Amino acid sequence: MMEGASGGNDVELVCKTLQFEHKLFYFDLKENPRGRYLKISEKTSAARSTIIVPLNGIVWFVDIFTYYVNTDERNAFSKELNLDTKVFYFDIGENKRGRFLKISEASVGRNRSTIIVPAGSLGEEGWAAFRNILLEINDEASRLFIVPNQQHMETSEHLQGLSDNVGAGFISGHSAQSVAWSDMNLDRLVELPPQGEIGSLGLSKVIRADQKRFSLTWEATTGVIS
DNA sequence: GCGGCCA
Numbered sequence: 001m002m003e004g005a006s007g008g009n010d011v012e013l014v015c016k017t018l019q020f021e022h023k024l025f026y027f028d029l030k031e032n033p034r035g036r037y038l039k040i041s042e043k044t045s046a047a048r049s050t051i052i053v054p055l056n057g058i059v060w061f062v063d064i065f066t067y068y069v070n071t072d073e074r075n076a077f078s079k080e081l082n083l084d085t086k087v088f089y090f091d092i093g094e095n096k097r098g099r100f101l102k103i104s105e106a107s108v109g110r111n112r113s114t115i116i117v118p119a120g121s122l123g124e125e126g127w128a129a130f131r132n133i134l135l136e137i138n139d140e141a142s143r144l145f146i147v148p149n150q151q152h153m154e155t156s157e158h159l160q161g162l163s164d165n166v167g168a169g170f171i172s173g174h175s176a177q178s179v180a181w182s183d184m185n186l187d188r189l190v191e192l193p194p195q196g197e198i199g200s201l202g203l204s205k206v207i208r209a210d211q212k213r214f215s216l217t218w219e220a221t222t223g224v225i226s
Numbered sequence: 227g228c229g230g231c232c233a
Contacts, residue, residue, distance in 0.1 A: 022228050044229075097229050104231075114231050 014140050018133050020126045021118050027133055029055075029141060036145075038137065042115040051105040051113050057083040058138045064090055065131035068101055069124045101127060 013036070014029035026041040036055040041048055053061060060081050068076055073092070081088040086107035093100050099119040106112050120126035 049231085091231095093230060095230055100230060102231060112231090112233070114233095116230055118229085 013144060014137055016133050016137060018129055020120070020129060023116075023118065025115075025117075025130065025133075027137055029137055036141075038134075040115060042117075049113050049115050051088070051103060051115055052086075053088075053105075054083050055141065057081065057088075058134055058141070061088075062131055062134045062138065065101075065127050065134065068092070069127050069131060073099065 010030040010032040012028055012030055014027070016027040018025040018027070022044065024043045026039070026043065028039040028041075030037055030039055038053040038055065038058055039050055040053060041050040060083070064079055064081065067079070068090070076092050078092070079090040081090070086105055089102075089104040089106065091102045091104075093102055093116075097118070098121060101117045101119065102114060103117065104112055104114040117130050118126040120129075
């Protein structure tokens with residue numbers, strides 16, 4: 001209980017914020033003797049809720065957000081992401097204010113914690129902005145910890161996580177090893193460069209460029225947006 | 227000027 005629970009001694013490596021509509025999201029990449037994790041907090045007027053994502057889960061969050069950005073509302077399914085000992089649930093909801101993505105973290109012996117990310121009034125620009133922050137963090141993290149063979153080491157740890165039965169394109173756990181990640185991206189994300197590996201190269205730039213002139217069709221490159 | 231989440 002003493003160690004790792006409160007995170008009081010944890011080192012902050014990267015801190016970012018995203019303000020969207022009436023919410024403020026904090027992204028804090030932290031490190032403690034147990035490992036590295038991303039703390040994502042959502043602060044509303046009074047309330048604040050937080051989820052803790054293991055470092056190796058960021059790429060999955062990026063991928064899942066991309067899925068919801070690119071998938072038509074009618075075809076968007078709920079998703080589950082298993083990471084280490086916790087499970088993240090992704091669900092689409094809607095009310096008068098608009099659509100939102102609910103992310104719930106369930107872990108043993110702890111209360112379920114949830115954050116809600118608005119889709120935005122234009123389409124999914126809120127989710128896209130959220131995803132871009134995750135990309136930036138992943139990018140900076142890969143620069144911080146110069147892992148020699150990150151993309152060649154056994155990725156079974158990563159790939160065990162995504163047990164997902166709905167929607168097209170997601171692998172189910174134990175399929176291939178390092179091949180599956182790039183296959184999945186090439187399958188699902190048309191805008192990704194063939195190199196595949198998220199967090200390296202110019203991927204974040206490509207997507208960040210779309211942020212300001214976001215269009216509902218997303219893949220449209222006309223640039224005619226008023 | 228938001229407001230979701232149902233523990």
